[in-house]
Amino acid sequence: MTGILRNILEWIYGIVNNYGIAVIIFTVLVRLVLMPFEVKSRKGMRKMNAIQPKLQELQKKYANDQQKLQQKQAELMKKEHYNPMSGCLPLLLQWPILFCMFYAMRDVANEKLIEQTFIFLQEGTPVYESFLWIKNVFMADSPFKTIAVDASALYAATQAAWENVFNTLSPEQIEVMLSNIRAAVPAAAELTAEEIFTFDGSRNIQNMVNTYLMPTLQTMPAYVTQTMHVQGWKDVSFLLFSVTLYKDFNGLLILPLMSGVTQWMMTKFVNGTQNNEAQQQTQQNNGMNAFMKYFFPLFSVFICLSSNAGFALYWVTINIFATVQTIAINRYLDKKDALAQAATTGEGNVK
DSSP states (O other): OHHHHHHHHHHHHHHHOOHHHHHHHHHHHHHHHHHHHHHHHHHHHHHHHHHHHHHHHHHHHTTTOHHHHHHHHHHHHHHTTOOGGGTTHHHHHHHHHHHHHHHHHHHHHHHHHHHHHHHHHTTOOOOOOOBTTBSOTTSOSSTTSBSSOOHHHHHHSOHHHHHHHHTTSOHHHHHHHHHHHHHHOGGGTTOOHHHHSOOSSHHHHHHHIIIIIHHHHTTOHHHHHHTOBOTTOSSEEETTEEEOOBTTBOOOSHHHHHHHHHHHHHHHHHHHTSOHHHHHHHGGGHHHHHHHHHHHHHHHHHHHHSSOHHHHHHHHHHHHHHHHHHHHHHHHHHHHHHHHHHHHHHHHHHO
16 A cells, blocks of 8 residues: 555656645545545544433433443434444544555655765765755754754665665666765775665664764765754754754744644644534543643644654645545535435424
């Protein structure tokens, strides 16, 4: 599934020729495909809210007889044509696809960052994929991140990503990188390509990055220029973090902040669509609801600060689309319920 979704993303990119736009279109298309599941889930939730008062009455009436309670609940759900799984099952079916979306975009970002690294190691300057204010969509949208790849981004790349990109290099390109690494790292003077470029396991990848790649990158004029920090802004303590402000920074923190705002709006809106019965039912959990209401937006900001801008753009698009989608689905179901109610009332009047 991940491979299929990645091919779709690459196909869209081939048309629009910009990964920022491609991510937005890709996200919207996948969410449109998943919309029938969302509609079914919303219908199930509404049905559950509608029969909730009756279920509460049964719980009070048969509080001391659990077997009878379960029997009466089953009879009620059968009478109301309600399946308990109709609300959550469609959502559960979406998760594998959403996870595959994340992995597909992660794989693309990892490979692009590795490509940029190999270009630097050949004493070249990468051509970055920009989007609006973001100079490199494969690095985080932040003034505390450089436009150029850093060690933490390379640590996150998988073995498959390293191997896929390395296998595209010509022998001449590999030889140029080896020559530059040997010149920058005396300990690598007698090592072969196989001994330096080791991709099997995260520990070996980190060792390769720390021992050979980063020391070599830091001798490359183009890389040094793109990773220079602002005077007096190196490793400055900020709350619980230490940050560096770069001259050639990658972004303005807009997407991470938007992720928090849109996550909060989505959470607030979804909670606001619950009917009175559902709200009464959840009053006893107000403490937990308040915690989740503010935890998820803060968590969104943290995740998007530590992820590439492409993923942050995906997250913001998901939040915005989900909010609009919820509004559209609720209006559709409200109209459908109103028509059904009108038809029922009309039949009663005729009789």
